[in-house]
Amino acid sequence: MPDPSLSVLDLVPVRTGQTSADAVAASIALAERADALGLRRYWLAEHHNMPSVASTNPPVLLGVLAGRTRRIRLGSGGVMLPNHAPFVIAEQFAALEAAAPGRIDLGIGRAPGSDPVITALLRSEGHTSDVDAFPNHVKDIEALMAPEGAGLRLASGEQYTVRATPAAAGSPELWLLGSSDYSADLAARLGLPYVFAHHFSGEGTERILDLYRSRFRPSEHLDAPRTFLTANVVAADTADEARRLALPQLQHMARLRTGTPLTALDTVEVAEAARLTEPQQELVDTMRARWFVGDAGDVADRLAAFASRFDVDEIMISPAAGASAADPIDRAPARERTLELLAARLPQGVLAAA
Structure with missing residues (x-):
């Protein structure tokens, strides 16, 4: 088959010495570079209260990127729906679609994506019971963002129409995201496109995609299964340089998974000198083999x-x-270089996305 098109998933990483403003500026520059290179999508993840991640609010940041890019599709990878009222998400992404018509993706995840304290702050109920209502909330959002809106029947018996925007000309493209059977099965039943978080788990990809494809039911929006893959990637001019550049993120993930208190990402120089515990080093080696x-x-x-x-x-x-200590504080040169190198090596995919 032809070479794949390339897209980007960004967590807006924060490294030592950066402010949030610096990290956001670096991601804006990365999105602009992805747009200029002809990549297909640029998605932002939702994470909260992490010193190394500034992508706390995808809709707000996507609004900024919509004004700084020309043709690349912009989306969430994803919005963690149990943290939010479905109507608010529908309004936010319908407004983004109005600002950047035909360029907006709404990727939705089922996991709360944070600890119980943050969940309580995000949801007034203070719990995650809305996870159980996830299928209905997905369908509600889809209806609310459509130009015709959603119909409600009030207690009085009156029919009441609700729209995410008053005069929508189109809808964002809705995707379900997941790392287990649940979201794959739901996406198949609803006839929605689906993305398995291979970059997160690295296991079960073939089984999950087979499940989604085999159970898929055509819908008015999609007549056949549609999916793509995610991957953690570090490309450089030499293999040795790539391995060196991968160290800060690999070590950070190892600390996260061993319960070590987290900080902003180390520079490459600090990561090279770091001393890890044996379990942490084993995790680094395992993850690097999958990246x-x-x-x-x-x-x-x-x-x-x-x-x-x-x-x-x-x-x-x-x-x-x-990032190296000498890198500009408001840019991510090695991340930009990864995109440039791969875009040059996968020309068919890039041309297909333009």
Whole structure:
């Protein structure tokens, strides 16, 4: 099959010495570069109260990116729906669609994506019971964002129409995201496109995609299964440089998974000198084997084989290259370089996305 199109998943990483403003500026520059290179999508994740992540509010940041990009699709990867009122999400993304027509994706996740304290602050109920209402909330959002709106029947018996915007000309593209059977099965039953979080777990991808494809029911929006893959990627001019650039994010993930208090991301120089515990080093080695880390040719070939193996035409990469102490504080040169190198090596995918 042709080489895959490239997309980007961004958590707006914060490194040592950066303010939130610096980190956001670096991600704006990265999105502008992805747009100029012809990549297909740029999605922002939702995370809360983490010193190393500034993507706390995807709709707000997407509004900024809509004004700084020209053609790339912009979306959430994803909004954690149990944290929010469905009507608010529908209004936010319908407004983004009005600002950037035909360029907005709404990726929705089912997990709360945070600890119980943050969940209580985000939801006035102070619990995650809305996870159980997830299927109905997804359908509500889909209806509310449509130009015709959703119909409610009031206690009086009166029919009441609700719209996310007063005069919508189109709707954002709705995607379900997940890392388990649940979201794959729901996406299949609702006839929605689906993305499995391979970059997060790295296991079960083939089984989950088979489940989604085999159970898919055509809908008015989609007549066949549609999916792509996510991957953690560090590409550089040499393999040694790529391995070096991968260290800050790999070590950070190892600390997260071993319950170590988190800080902003280390620079590459600090990560090279770091001393990890044995369990942390084992995690680093395991994760690095699953990531795509190497020189441009090697990474591009492995991504193309990865896409072919799972029969997808798009790979959404999380560019995980770290920063050196000498890098500009408001840019992420190594992340930008990853995009540039892969765009040059996967020309068919880039042209297909333009």
